[in-house]
Structures are given as C-alpha cells and as structure tokens.
Amino acid sequence: MASSLPSVHNEWLNLFSHVSSLLHVPPSHTSELPDLDARTTARLIDHTLLAPAATLDQISTLCVEAREHHFRTVCVRSNHVAQAKKDLLGTDVGVASVVGFPSDDDYPSYTTARKVAEARSAIADGATELDMVLNYDALKEDGQVSENDQTSMYTAIYEDVMAVREAAPKPTLLKVILETSQLTDEDVARACVICCLSGADFVKTSTGFRGHGATLEVVQLMRAVCDVCQSEGLTTGRVQVKASGGIRTIDDVRKMVSVGAERIGASAGVAIISGLNRRNSGIPKALEDRVRGDYHISEANQRLQSTVTESSQPGSPYSPANGQNAV
Numbered sequence: 639m640a641s642s643l644p645s646v647h648n649e650w651l652n653l654f655s656h657v658s659s660l661l662h663v664p665p666s667h668t669s670e671l672p673d674l675d676a677r678t679t680a681r682l683i684d685h686t687l688l689a690p691a692a693t694l695d696q697i698s699t700l701c702v703e704a705r706e707h708h709f710r711t712v713c714v715r716s717n718h719v720a721q722a723k724k725d726l727l728g729t730d731v732g733v734a735s736v737v738g739f740p741s742d743d744d745y746p747s748y749t750t751a752r753k754v755a756e757a758r759s760a761i762a763d764g765a766t767e768l769d770m771v772l773n774y775d776a777l778k779e780d781g782q783v784s785e786n787d788q789t790s791m792y793t794a795i796y797e798d799v800m801a802v803r804e805a806a807p808k809p810t811l812l813k814v815i816l817e818t819s820q821l822t823d824e825d826v827a828r829a830c831v832i833c834c835l836s837g838a839d840f841v842k843t844s845t846g847f848r849g850h851g852a853t854l855e856v857v858q859l860m861r862a863v864c865d866v867c868q869s870e871g872l873t874t875g876r877v878q879v880k881a882s883g884g885i886r887t888i889d890d891v892r893k894m895v896s897v898g899a900e901r902i903g904a905s906a907g908v909a910i911i912s913g914l915n916r917r918n919s920g921i922p923k924a925l926e927d928r929v930r931g932d933y934h935i936s937e938a939n940q941r942l943q944s945t946v947t948e949s950s951q952p953g954s955p956y957s958p959a960n961g962q963n964a965v
C-alpha cells in the first residue's frame with residue numbers, strides 16, 4: 639500500500655489516469671429491481687436525524703423507531719451520540735456519528751484537528767461508525783496546481799481522511815461523504831481513489847444538506863471506481879458505497895441497491911418500511927400513494943428521477959457504457 643501512495647501532484651494525476659483507464663461503468667440497471675423484505679431493508683438503513691436543532695426527545699424517538707424496525711444504525715450529530723447510545727443499549731442497532739458536518743445553510747470546511755477531536759469524542763460516547771465529510775472543496779483546486787508542484791491538495795485530502803481513520807481504527811466503520819452534488823464525475827472518481835487509499839470502509843454520496851442527494855449514476859460510478867481500486871491493490875478490502883440524500887421509498891432503496899449501494903442513509907426510514915409493509919399486505923396502490931404522500935413522496939421521486947436523467951458526460955470513462963438510465 640505504501641508504495642502505491644503518490645507523494646507529488648503529478649503522481650496523483652498518473653494514478654487517477656491509471657484508474658480511469660481501467661474504469662468500465664456497466665450499463666445502468668434497466669430490468670428487475672431486487673426484492674427486499676422489511677428486515678433486509680431495515681438492516682441496510684442508517685436511520686438518520688441530523689437537523690442541528692434536533693432535541694434529545696427527538697433523538698429518543700429516533701431510537702425507539704430504530705429498535706422497533708431493527709435499522710442498522712441511527713445516524714446523528716456527535717453531540718447526540720451519548721443519548722442515542724443510552725437509548726439503544728442491549729439492541730442490535732449501532733450508533734453512527736457524523737463528523738465535520740454542515741448545518742442548515744453553512745458548509746464550513748473543518749480543520750483536520752477539529753474532525754479528529756469530534757471523531758474521538760463521538761467514539762468515547764459510544765459511536766460505532768463515523769460518517770465524516772471529505773474536504774471536497776479542495777478537489778476543485780486542481781486547475782491551480784501545476785503538475786510539477788511538489789505539494790498537492792490530493793495529499794492534504796488524503797491526510798485529512800487518514801487522520802480520522804487513525805483516530806477511529808477498525809472495528810469502527812469509517813464512511814467518507816463526498817458531497818457528490820458539488821463535484822464533477824472526474825472529481826467523484828478521484829475522491830473515491832483517495833478514500834480507498836485512506837482505508838475508508840465506505841464512500842458515501844451526500845450529507846443531505848447541500849445540493850441534490852444520491853443519484854443512480856453517481857452510486858454506480860463510485861461502485862465501479864472502488865472495484866478498480868480493489869483489483870489494483872489500492873484498498874485493504876472491499877470499500878462499500880452508501881447512498882444518502884433524497885431516498886424516500888422502498889423503490890428508491892431498490893434502485894440504489896441495484897446499482898451497488900450497500901447502505902442507505904435516510905431520514906424517511908420508517909416511511910420506507912411502512913410503505914413496504916403496506917405493499918406486501920396488498921393495500922391498494924391508491925391508498926398507499928395517499929399515505930405515502932404524507933412523506934412528500936412525489937417530490938422525493940421527482941428529485942430522484944430528475945437527478946437520474948442528469949447523465950454523465952457522454953463518452954467519458956465515468957459514463958455508463960450504454961448511456962441508459964435506471965428508472
């Protein structure tokens with residue numbers, strides 16, 4: 639692994655070119671979506687409440703829901719980890735803490751020291767998983783760095799993730815949020831390579847606070863890049879993909895799983911499971927749609943479907959091979 643780590647800017651660029659030359663994003667899923675039962679679906683979901691103004695009562699309600707449905711984790715801000723841990727003692731639900739997360743309308747770039755301190759505090763309070771935000775703004779500085787520069791922002795981005803990884807060694811799971819709505823496909827791919835080299839367990843699409851959430855294309859691209867990194871020996875194991883942001887229905891989940899997501903971050907976890915149960919119990923679709931409407935399903939579907947059609951650059955190595963979109 640150490641010999642694979644670039645040290646200067648143009649070594650990073652060479653590595654990115656090498657990975658992209660091997661990249662084959664498969665055709666988008668066009669046929670059957672996977673059947674998922676309620677238990678399997680729940681174990682895919684990080685049941686999420688990240689509103690900065692969330693109260694302890696709301697966190698406790700989140701935990702009651704997570705216990706009832708057996709979600710994989712609750713995903714909360716670090717100041718809520720201790721409460722969630724207490725509420726979930728003796729259950730099969732983990733606690734995931736975000737690190738370096740934005741607030742409603744502020745997207746600060748946290749220092750590495752601050753992320754490390756937040757990670758340590760969350761783990762001390764009982765977090766079993768961390769969802770840290772990548773320093774994704776730095777990815778956009780590529781044009782300002784010459785290929786001969788000895789320093790590279792890619793090294794700085796890598797070191798930021800590594801510092802949190804070292805503060806949160808396995809078995810704590812480390813997910814790195816790319817905030818894909820803010821990135822080009824090329825930058826998404828580069829971010830995935832950096833995360834793979836840093837020993838992340840997951841790459842995750844979105845915070846849900848900035849721009850649109852997960853799209854099928856970006857999940858598919860992230861899966862493909864992580865596969866290339868693994869086959870090229872750039873990872874210590876399989877790096878998984880977490881889709882988050884705007885996932886509201888069981889069909890949204892099925893679509894994301896069909897293109898490679900192995901974890902779902904959603905604040906609509908209860909609605910997703912309830913919709914699935916109603917469907918399985920044969921409640922007429924018209925009634926289901928009316929109930930689901932309470933959760934702004936049609937708006938979420940529109941968001942998902944419109945982002946699905948924002949295709950990657952045709953002909954680029956980051957585009958699906960046949961350009962078809964999943965629906």
Ligand SMILES: O=C[C@H](O)COP(=O)(O)O
Nearest residue numbers: 845846883884903904905
């Ligand atoms: O990390 C997860 C996201 O914040 C969830 O976003 P969402 O509220 O659109 O489900």
